[in-house]
Amino acid sequence: MTARRKPTMEDVAQAAGVSYATVERVLNGRGGVSRAKEASVLEAARALKIDRALHEVSVRWLRIAIVTQDPATASPYYAALQQGFELAQKSFETYRVLCSVTFFEDLEAHSLARVIERAAQKADAMIVVAYEHPLVVDAVSRVAKKMPVVTVASDLPDSGRLAYVGLDNRCAGRMAGELMGRFVGREGGPIIVIAGLRTYLGHEERDGAFRSVLRRRFPACEVVATVESREDARSTERLTRDAFAKYPGLRGIYNISVGDEGVARALKALKREHETVLIGHELTPVSRALLIEGVMDAVLDQSPFVEAVRAVEVILGHYNRGTPSGLPLQTPISIYMQENLPAQF
Structure with missing residues (x-):
């Protein structure tokens, strides 16, 4: 019986549909080869199990x-x-x-x-x-x-x-809705959402899924508004104050994006930090401190x-x-x- 022949550069060239010179340049890292041809050569070389440290082969940056x-x-x-x-x-x-x-x-x-x-x-x-x-x-x-x-x-x-x-932003929104509904309780009440920009698909998906869970499972909780911070952390204090001026009985805030500290400042100033459920995203030094204080109730982290x-x-x-x-x-x-x-x- 004859030993199985080891694959060669000619075999790689044929499998990749390129010239021998192209294969030689790729496998020896000499450059001058297009991205598409480089990818084809490396794929063929791996498939043929050519005897070479292919994981170290790179043509150029x-x-x-x-x-x-x-x-x-x-x-x-x-x-x-x-x-x-x-x-x-x-x-x-x-x-x-x-x-x-x-x-x-x-x-x-x-x-x-x-x-x-x-x-x-x-x-x-x-x-x-x-x-x-x-x-x-x-x-x-x-x-x-x-x-x-x-x-x-x-x-x-x-x-x-x-x-x-x-992350699956719809799933995140549903989880926030589940938490909000359980924390607010049977009596329900008005709730607002603070988005960064609803044109971020992720923010829109979180908002929509949050609302859907509350409508379906916690109908006493009413999302009365979605406002936008435009990703400006400084604006959330004003948005929170404005929300309480319009909805004095506000029970919950879902902050989809930035500015947990601004929301917290407004809640403390209004003496509502322990009566208002606050759910946000991203575990940071700020949100961690607010959780310890009891100002925030839950943080969804990715x-x-x-x-x-x-x-x-x-x-x-x-x-x-x-x-x-x-x-x-x-x-x-x-x-x-x-x-x-x-x-x-």
């Missing part, structure tokens, strides 16, 4: 443009997300990845669309946290025709994106740190770089209350 809000002016979620991208940069250094973060100049759709288009000019892939608006979706769609795009935290399902990484790393991993998988971790694209939700806070934050 993979440039990932990341478009998100500036953590200095937005929710602490974005600070954790940025830290996650910094970790991904270091963790995937072997695969020659460059993560370049671009922050929104403002929240206007025209401006955001320009930022997306500009960030894509010198990129091989994009990760974006953006709200749903025709101009924004159109900009992302144009980018997605040229390179893989991954949406994080809030999806843009009609943009042609490669994948969405984040893991932006993990989301950032997972989003980069999805891009690497698209280009056949690295070994898939098998982690889900959907982020699990944790519920924190006063009695189950981690010992340290």
Whole structure:
């Protein structure tokens, strides 16, 4: 019997539909090969189990443009997300990845669309946290025709994106509704929702699912308004005061986005911090302290740190770089209350 012949570069070239020279350049990391051909060669080489450390093979730096809000002016979620991208940069250094973060100049759709288009000019892939608006979706769609795009935290399902990484926002809204209904009790009463921007699909989904659970299971609880902070943490104190001026019997507040501290200041000033149920998102030093004080009743937490790393991993998988971790694209939700806070934050 003859020993089975080891696969060669010629075999890889035939399987990938490229020339021998192209295979040689890819497997020896010499560059000068398009992304599409590189991916085909690496996929064929792995399928044939060619005797080579393919996990270390990279032709050139993979440039990932990341478009998100500036953590200095937005929710602490974005600070954790940025830290996650910094970790991904270091963790995937072997695969020659460059993560370049671009922050929104403002929240206007025209401006955001320009930022997306500009960030894509010198990129091989994009990760974006953006709200749903025709101009924004159109900009992302144009980018997605040229390179893989991954949406994080809030999806843009009609943009042609490669994948969405984040929590199930409808599930988060349903959980918040369940908690609110149980905390407020049988007597019910008026409740408001404070969204960041309802054009963020994630915020709209949370709001809609929250309302649905209350209508179906806790009909005595009435959502009397959804107001927008426009992702400005400073505005939530004013919004809360305005809500009590209009609805003096307000029983609950579901804060979908930023500004828990502003809501808390208003509740304390109005002497309503222990009569009003407050549910928010993201376990931060501020929300942790408010839970301990008893001002907040529950916090729904996700893991932006993990989301950032997972989003980069999805891009690497698209280009056949690295070994898939098998982690889900959907982020699990944790519920924190006063009695189950981690010992340290």
